[in-house]
Amino acid sequence: METIFDFLSVALFIAAAATAVVGLPDLAKVRAAPPHLFFSGAFVAFYVLSLTWIGPRFGIGNAVFLVLLGQIVAAALIDHFGLFGVPRSPLTALRIGGMVVMAVGVLMARKIG
Numbered sequence: 001m002e003t004i005f006d007f008l009s010v011a012l013f014i015a016a017a018a019t020a021v022v023g024l025p026d027l028a029k030v031r032a033a034p035p036h037l038f039f040s041g042a043f044v045a046f047y048v049l050s051l052t053w054i055g056p057r058f059g060i061g062n063a064v065f066l067v068l069l070g071q072i073v074a075a076a077l078i079d080h081f082g083l084f085g086v087p088r089s090p091l092t093a094l095r096i097g098g099m100v101v102m103a104v105g106v107l108m109a110r111k112i113g
Contacts, residue, residue, distance in 0.1 A: 007052050065106040072099055 055063050082088035
C-alpha cells in the first residue's frame, strides 16, 4: 500500500523537474508577493494531503462529494455577502434547497456505499 511519502516523492520530483525547465523565480518578486498568496499555498497543500489521506479511508467519491458541497456553500456565501468584490446575489429558498439536496445526496451515498 502506498504511503503519503510516495505521493510526496512524486510531487517533489515533478516540482524539481518543472524548476529545472522553467528556472527559479526572481526572489524579489517572491518577497513582494502578498502574504495571502503564501497562506493560499499552505491551504492547497493541506487540501491535497487531506484528500490523499482521507480518500482510501472514507472513499474518493464521498471525499469529492463533500469537497463539492463545501465549494457550493462557500460560493453561495461569497455571492450572498458580495465578498471579494463580486456582485451580491442573495440566498434564495431555491439555492438553499439545492444545497440541502446535495447534502442529502452525500449522506445517502455514504450510507449506501
